[in-house]
Every structure is written in structure tokens, then in C-alpha cells.
Amino acid sequence: MTPPPRRPSTPEALALLETRRSVAAAGLHAPGPDADQTRRLLAIAARVPDHAMLVPWRFIVISGAARGEIGARLSQAYRENNTHMPEEKREKFAAIMGRLFPAPLAVVVVSRPVESSAIPAFEQELSAGAVCMNLLTGAAAMGFDGIWVTGWAATHKAALAILGVGEGERVAGILHIGTAKEAPADRPRPDVAALTTHWSPPEA
Template sequence: MQPSISDFLLERRSVSAKDMCEPGPNEEQLDIILRAAHRVPDHGKIGPWRFVIFQGDAREAFGDQLARKFAKKQEDASKKQIEFERERFMRAPLIIAVVSSPVNHPNVPEWEQVLSAGAACQNVVLAAHALGFGAQWLTEWYAYDKRIAKKLSLTSEEKIAGFIYIGSYENKPSERTRPDLNERIRCYRKGS
């Protein structure tokens, strides 16, 4: 029996990129994931996001870029640290960079556009999960590095909203402790 949407959402759990393995999504599944990301709330229908796909040999090539940039950034980095950066994109068979691409719009504040890019990240994660894959939304040093942004042809207005790692996995991730929901709820009352 198919779980309900609420059960699906309540059971969703990130799978660590280091625990991912082949196979990743095929072309049809990738298309579903990207179409789901494209369906997020988007005030003004301006699509203030875009996607950069890393699969196959492109992951290794980008890893070489990460290693070079990391070695320049961290001059005292060990060979082991540099090699870790080189292998970073090999942890999962598919990585999707979601780029926040806000535009100057008279009726849609930049903040709403940035939130829409975050929603695109979440829909990538949910669609991957719905297809039976593990996914992890990461923003590590390379999401904020200007040299990496240049390598990805980002404009000065664009930022990486997240790198979403997607792949198969063998072991179901364990539940983690979450903040107390009740401490994050306040009901607005008349006279407040």
C-alpha cells in the first residue's frame, strides 16, 4: 500500500552523501526530479533559479577544480585534505547545484525569489526520495567560494542555494534528534 503524502513527508530523512552508491537516477528519473523542482511557488512566474547537473566524468572533473581551489585557499592543507576535496563529488552518482538567480522585478522582492530557490532545493530532495533515492542538501565551502562561482559561470547576483547529492543507499538512515516543535510555535491572539 502506498504511504500517504503526510506519512511520506513525516518519514523523509536525508541520506549522507558518504553513504550513497550507484545507481543514481536515470534520464527519465532526472527529468522527473527537475520538473518537480520547477513546480515550486514562484511569484510572478519568473523562475529565479537554475540547475547545474554533475554526472559521470563531470563529477571527477569538477572534483579536480575543487582540489585546486582548496589547495590555493588553504596553503597549509595536507595531501589527504586535498584528495578529500578531489573525491567530494564522487560520493554520489548525481549532484544537482541549485542556483538562486534573482532578477530585478517591480512586484517580486529578491527575498521571495531566494525563498523560491530554496523551495526548488526541497522539491529536488522530495522528488529524489519519492523515486526511492537518498538525497542530501549541502552548502559547504565551495557553495560560497567566488572562484568556484566563476567556474560555474554564476553572475554577480547569483548564489548557490545548495548542492543536492542523490544516489542509492543500502542502510536506512537513523532518525536524528530534532528541535522541539512546541518551542517554535506561537499562536497569535487578539491583543498580542
């Protein structure tokens, strides 16, 4: 029997993985993925390891006019839920909520572990994290920039209700995707050698 052909090395993919970095949401402008690219991106995002094929995640896509609409609702919810804060500070953060979706596309990755499953919730949440990372890498492969964020809008009950995140669900990430006008500097990267050990048998 002839063995299957060896998967070829793809230097372009390696270069992308070795250079990809995030761009702050405020720096993400048009163009973003169009409808076909978005569909393709979500299919790439869904191609992740998933123990027992539980599909413990889903997507909420935010684009176009919905960005401003959700921003306005989040801004109001922030005000209503932070009445204890000094007004100036509250208004500052409420305004930030209003501008939360500056990029042409945002994808909320919702983690929804299947409780009845024998697969630990932790493993299911890791799968949702892999979805987020695939979105970032897939967007980069399409020539877009992006960032993975969370924060108040991804965790507060009132914000989750606005986004449409239900009981038993959590936001794994809000992925903002668009085009950076300027190439931001990379951040310092971890010293991988210092983080790596090679197993040897424990001394008796």
C-alpha cells in the same frame, strides 16, 4: 454546477513526508536517477511557488565523469586559494574537494534573483530554497536518498567559476542524490509544539 472532486488524501505521500531524512553524500551510491528520472525530478523541482513567475533559479546537473573532473578542479582551486593554511590541513580539505561528488547525481540549484523586479530578493531566494526541498522530496518519492549541502564549493569565487555560477547568482544548494547502502539513524527533530503559538489579540 458540480464542485470539483476533493483531492484524495495520499497516506503514502504523508508517510514519506513524515519519515524522509538526509543521508550524508559519502553514503550515497548507485543507483541514482537515470536520464528520464532526472528530467522528471527537475520538473518536480521547478513546480514551486514563485511570486510573479520570475523563475529566479536554474539547475546545473553533475553526473558521470563530470563528477571526478569537477572534483579535481575544485581540489586544485582549494590548494591555490588556501596557501595561508598549514599544508597538512590544506591537503586534507583539498582531498575532500576532490571527492565532493560521490553520489551518482548532483544538482546545483542556482539562485538568480531578478534585481529589476518589485518582488524582494528574499522572496526570490525563498523560492530557490523551495526548489531544493522539492528535489529532496521528489528524490525520496522515487526511492532515492539525498542531502542538501553548501560549503566552500558553493560559496568561494574560484569554486563558483568552476561550477559555472555567474555574476549575480548564488548557490542555494548542492543536492546529492543516490541510494543509501545503510539506513542512517534519524536526527532529533524539533519540538513543534514548543515552536508554535496560536494567535490571540494583544492585551490592551
